Amino acid sequence: xxxxxxxxxxxxxxxxxxxxxxxxxxxxxxxxxxxxxxxxxxxxxxxxxxxxxxxxxxxxxxxxxxxxxxxxxxxxxxxxxxxxxxxxxxxxxxxxxxxxxxxxxxxxxxxxxxxxxxxxxxxxxxxxxxxxxxxxxxxxxxxxxxxxxxxxxxxxxxxxxxxxxxxxxxxxxxxxxxxxxxxxxxxxxxxxxxxxxxxxxxxxxxxxxxxxxxxxxxxxxxxxxxxxxxxxxxxxxxxxxxxxxxxxxxxxxxxxxxxxxxxxxxxxxxxxxxxxxxxxxxxxxxxxxxxxxxxxxxxxxxxxxxxxxxxxxxxxxxxxxxxxxxxxxxxxxxxxxxxxx
Amino acid sequence: xxxxxxxxxxxxxxxxxxxxxxxxxxxxxxxxxxxxxxxxxxxxxxxxxxxxxxxxxxxxxxxxxxxxxxxxxxxxxxxxxxxxxxxxxxxxxxxxxxxxxxxxxxxxxxxxxxxxxxxxxxxxxxxxxxxxxxxxxxxxxxxxxxxxxxxxxxxxxxxxxxxxxxxxxxxxxxxxxxxxxxxxxxxxxxxxxxxxxxxxxxxxxxxxxxxxxxxxxxxxxxxxxxxxxxxxxxxxxxxxxxxxxxxxxxxxxxxxxxxxxxxxxxxxxxxxxxxxxxxxxxxxxxxxxxxxxxxxxxxxxxxxxxxxxxxxxxxxxxxxxxxxxxxxxxxxxxxxxxxxxxxxxxxxxxxxxxxxxxxxxxxxxxxxxxxxxxxxxxxxxxxxxxxxxxxxxxxxxxxxxxxxxxxxxxxxxxxxxxxxxxxxxxxxxxxxxxxxxxxxxxxxxxxxxxxxxxxxxxxxxxxxxxxxxxxxxxxxxxxxxxxxxxxxxxxxxxxxxxxxxxxxxxxxxxxxxxxxxxxxxxxxxxxxxxxxxxxxxxxxxxxxxxxxxxxxxxxxxxxxxxxxxxxxxxxxxxxxxxxxxxxxxxxxxxxxxxxxxxxxxxxxxxxxxxxxxxxxxxxxxxxxxxxxxxxxxxxxxxxxxxxxxxxxxxxxxxxx
Numbered sequence: 001x002x003x004x005x006x007x008x009x010x011x012x013x014x015x016x017x018x019x020x021x022x023x024x025x026x027x028x029x030x031x032x033x034x035x036x037x038x039x040x041x042x043x044x045x046x047x048x049x050x051x052x053x054x055x056x057x058x059x060x061x062x063x064x065x066x067x068x069x070x071x072x073x074x075x076x077x078x079x080x081x082x083x084x085x086x087x088x089x090x091x092x093x094x095x096x097x098x099x100x101x102x103x104x105x106x107x108x109x110x111x112x113x114x115x116x117x118x119x120x121x122x123x124x125x126x127x128x129x130x131x132x133x134x135x136x137x138x139x140x141x142x143x144x145x146x147x148x149x150x151x152x153x154x155x156x157x158x159x160x161x162x163x164x165x166x167x168x169x170x171x172x173x174x175x176x177x178x179x180x181x182x183x184x185x186x187x188x189x190x191x192x193x194x195x196x197x198x199x200x201x202x203x204x205x206x207x208x209x210x211x212x213x214x215x216x217x218x219x220x221x222x223x224x225x226x227x228x229x230x231x232x233x234x235x236x237x238x239x240x241x242x243x244x245x246x247x248x249x250x251x252x253x254x255x256x257x258x259x260x261x262x263x264x265x266x267x268x269x270x271x272x273x274x275x276x277x278x279x280x281x282x283x284x285x286x287x288x289x290x291x292x293x294x295x296x297x298x299x300x301x302x303x304x305x306x307x308x309x310x311x312x313x314x315x316x317x318x319x320x321x322x323x324x325x326x327x328x329x330x331x332x333x334x335x336x337x338x339x340x341x
Numbered sequence: 342x343x344x345x346x347x348x349x350x351x352x353x354x355x356x357x358x359x360x361x362x363x364x365x366x367x368x369x370x371x372x373x374x375x376x377x378x379x380x381x382x383x384x385x386x387x388x389x390x391x392x393x394x395x396x397x398x399x400x401x402x403x404x405x406x407x408x409x410x411x412x413x414x415x416x417x418x419x420x421x422x423x424x425x426x427x428x429x430x431x432x433x434x435x436x437x438x439x440x441x442x443x444x445x446x447x448x449x450x451x452x453x454x455x456x457x458x459x460x461x462x463x464x465x466x467x468x469x470x471x472x473x474x475x476x477x478x479x480x481x482x483x484x485x486x487x488x489x490x491x492x493x494x495x496x497x498x499x500x501x502x503x504x505x506x507x508x509x510x511x512x513x514x515x516x517x518x519x520x521x522x523x524x525x526x527x528x529x530x531x532x533x534x535x536x537x538x539x540x541x542x543x544x545x546x547x548x549x550x551x552x553x554x555x556x557x558x559x560x561x562x563x564x565x566x567x568x569x570x571x572x573x574x575x576x577x578x579x580x581x582x583x584x585x586x587x588x589x590x591x592x593x594x595x596x597x598x599x600x601x602x603x604x605x606x607x608x609x610x611x612x613x614x615x616x617x618x619x620x621x622x623x624x625x626x627x628x629x630x631x632x633x634x635x636x637x638x639x640x641x642x643x644x645x646x647x648x649x650x651x652x653x654x655x656x657x658x659x660x661x662x663x664x665x666x667x668x669x670x671x672x673x674x675x676x677x678x679x680x681x682x683x684x685x686x687x688x689x690x691x692x693x694x695x696x697x698x699x700x701x702x703x704x705x706x707x708x709x710x711x712x713x714x715x716x717x718x719x720x721x722x723x724x725x726x727x728x729x730x731x732x733x734x735x736x737x738x739x740x741x742x743x744x745x746x747x748x749x750x751x752x753x754x755x756x757x758x759x760x761x762x763x764x765x766x767x768x769x770x771x772x773x774x775x776x777x778x779x780x781x782x783x784x785x786x787x788x789x790x791x792x793x794x795x796x797x798x799x800x801x802x803x804x805x806x807x808x809x810x811x812x813x814x815x816x817x818x819x820x821x822x823x824x825x826x827x828x829x830x831x832x833x834x835x836x837x838x839x840x841x842x843x844x845x846x847x848x849x850x851x852x853x854x855x856x857x858x859x860x861x862x863x864x865x866x867x868x869x870x871x872x873x874x875x876x877x878x879x880x881x882x883x884x885x886x887x888x889x890x891x892x893x894x895x896x897x898x899x900x901x902x903x904x905x906x907x908x909x910x911x912x913x914x915x916x917x918x919x920x921x922x923x924x925x926x927x928x929x930x931x932x933x934x935x936x937x938x939x940x941x942x943x944x945x946x947x948x949x950x951x952x953x954x955x956x957x958x959x960x961x962x963x964x965x966x967x968x969x970x971x972x973x974x975x976x977x978x979x980x981x982x983x984x985x986x987x988x989x990x991x992x993x994x995x996x997x
Contacts, residue, residue, distance in 0.1 A: 154502035
């Protein structure tokens with residue numbers, strides 16, 4: 001009986017295999033094993049409240065170059081690295097890039113399985129993905145890191161909305177529909193279900209506005225160049241954060257465009273126009289008292305403070321586009337930013 | 342897809358055939374994952390045009406502690422002529438302006454048309470035509486276990502964000518919602534939950550079967566327990582919402598004893614005066630046996646049926662009264678006449694064990710109905726309304742089932758002499774009398790084993806740390822009140838609180854507890870449960886009077902303190918707020934969970950006007966609430982005069 005059923009299975013299986021295009025795909029279990037062999041557990045400084053002393057990294061060269069996030073973990077002189085087969089090494093920091101929140105370590109080994117940075121992938125929303133990391137250091141012994149599955153929820157440039165997420169990295173990210181970003185997960189990998197590298201799991205980040213934890217990964221394509229530079233020793237150690245230009249002059253205020261807004265009384269005072277200065281540019285553009293400014297250069301104006309932040313960034317010759325709400329109408333006007341007197 | 346059904350784990354056992362079949366299987370697995378991806382993407386693309394982004398401008402920044410969200414949220418097109426349905430969650434801050442952005446980037450100013458306060462959705466209107474409304478899945482076709490995608494338009498304005506899961510259950514939250522394990526959170530509240538054919542199962546909202554209130558259920562975000570209100574239900578009431586009607590949950594005005602989810606028939610223990618139930622002639626002890634033709638075996642069956650009903654809906658009840666079965670019809674209403682606590686003016690004795698023959702009277706409040714009826718300290722109340730009483734709880738049950746101005750017959754024992762008296766109940770005054778004699782806390786006869794003085798503690802497993810002050814005169818054969826000090830952000834005022842309150846604790850019989858926030862940025866909603874555990878910790882180790890558990894917050898900690906008080910209403914009896922108004926008003930005066938409130942504010946302080954307004958609102962709702970105006974409260978955290986008035990209040994919370 002069993003044999004007969006097996007025979008039937010075989011037939012159906014073969015029909016299926018023959019009837020559909022062959023796909024160069026591996027069994028997902030095999031994929032997981034292969035990826036896990038390239039992901040390492042890191043143990044270093046930390047251990048104090050809310051600072052995990054463990055993390056994740058992944059191999060990018062057979063000689064033992066490991067990519068991870070740049071974190072307090074690396075403040076120790078050496079970092080313990082545990083490979084998926086349980087072998088232990090001490091890793092040295094080769095270089096860091098604070099702009100990309102990136103660090104490269106090196107262990108003294110050879111012939112290691114690793115990701116090929118020229119063989120990566122990019123996917124869109126709803127694509128199924130796998131995430132690998134030393135999350136919560138659940139993999140306590142010699143075993144490989146944990147794997148989770150989910151789909152890509154969105155591809156989004158979160159940093160463009162200033163202050164919304166305190167991301168250490170600026171650029172677009174994969175938002176993941178799985179709770180991947182927990183202590184120890186940063187530096188882990190996001191792959192397709194076929195094992196192609198998509199990105200590096202980020203830190204634990206909470207939205208400033210909705211107070212919701214965000215699960216994200218930085219796309220590998222955005223990091224590739226920097227990783228290769230760090231490995232080849234083209235040091236990027238000079239920290240761009242230290243070289244930020246000192247605060248420039250005070251920017252602009254609404255009055256520079258002929259607008260007087262309501263006084264800023266509560267935390268979120270809506271940006272209502274109180275009066276329009278006679279003969280000013282604002283009057284020429286047709287703005288009126290009681291107009292509510294809702295967008296400034298594409299950014300939603302929650303309050304006077306958001307508007308202020310936009311005006312601060314303006315330079316002479318820039319365009320300032322305002323969208324105001326008057327009754328139930330949205331009206332768009334554009335100013336040329338004047339030279340300051 | 343028949344092959345799927347027969348690919349099982351047994352295949353690999355057949356070694357000779359394994360290779361080929363294995364090949365076939367892996368092709369299937371990979372193929373399936375790709376097919377699924379394609380199916381997800383097609384489904385999302387199909388509804389893309391019906392999902393809008395909603396942004397709000399202005400409005401208050403906090404609802405309780407949960408939401409400072411001014412992040413973009415999501416809405417669903419439900420009619421081609423510009424009607425958008427979204428989660429009420431997105432409008433809690435009462436924004437002054439709402440902007441809707443369509444899938445193609447067009448922006449419109451939106452008007453809030455109306456809300457459904459039962460299913461927590463809000464209807465918006467934008468001046469647009471020819472939109473693509475969502476198509477509902479008929480309820481009969483919804484299958485538990487089918488794929489469900491939760492969509493929002495919050496990350497990328499050009500393409501919806503996706504969370505994948507299944508339909509976990511139908512008819513949840515008392516019949517109001519579908520449940521899904523797709524991740525729901527502020528990134529998709531208001532967005533659609535869709536099936537793989539691109540039809541809409543429901544609109545995603547935060548809901549909680551246990552809690553009410555504006556933000557109930559938000560704490561479950563991304564937990565695998567999410568809810569969506571079926572679109573078919575929404576479309577059923579859409580004409581009423583378009584007409585501007587605010588839909589509210591329907592109420593009968595009956596109180597039931599909740600004996601847990603699995604036991605207990607629906608036996609009435611309270612009928613609210615002038616409620617539909619009262620007008621239909623329902624009485625205490627009636628048992629509801631059927632509702633709208635459905636048999637009611639347990640209380641939860643009834644809650645389930647009523648949960649999905651609105652005010653103005655009609656219910657037919659079958660009621661068992663003794664041997665009779667009665668039929669009643671009543672029309673649900675949206676709000677009950679506020680319950681008013683009746684008041685006798687008796688302070689019960691706090692010694693343990695209680696007197697075996699009745700409730701000993703510690704004192705009688707001057708000017709109260711009890712005093713007018715001639716009750717005196719030292720009397721023993723043996724019967725109230727012809728029922729034997731031995732404890733405060735038993736007397737409370739008799740007092741609170743009556744109304745103000747009704748009379749309560751009492752049988753008392755005065756120095757061995759039995760007397761019958763009658764007291765005419767008054768409304769509970771919020772502010773206690775200025776003078777209240779100290780209760781004599783007897784000195785312990787033997788050394789007390791419990792730890793006393795000020796000491797530090799920590800919840801197990803690296804939990805919340807807190808400090809406790811147990812008065813040196815503590816003894817376990819007396820009921821002690823508990824004052825929970827939730828310190829403001831920044832200075833925890835520990836030594837100041839101890840210095841001022843320790844003598845009050847000794848003389849008024851209170852234990853002071855000070856949980857410490859683990860986060861320098863202050864309290865967040867996640868700490869409600871740990872704070873509750875701290876209160877449990879004290880209750881487990883000390884003799885705590887359930888009538889005198891008070892939570893105190895100051896300025897920045899006031900919203901958190903009020904959340905704790907409103908969330909754990911079965912535990913907290915008093916809320917004391919220094920230098921701040923309330924951000925949320927509790928839903929209703931509940932005779933099962935009395936809650937008294939005091940505010941302290943300086944007449945010159947910027948919040949004073951708001952405090953006064955909040956107290957007015959609370960009084961209108963019949964909440965016992967009052968305000969201490971103390972100019973010194975600007976200068977000092979706990980000014981002496983205020984503290985002495987609060988001491989009297991804390992000492993009289995167990996009055997009846």
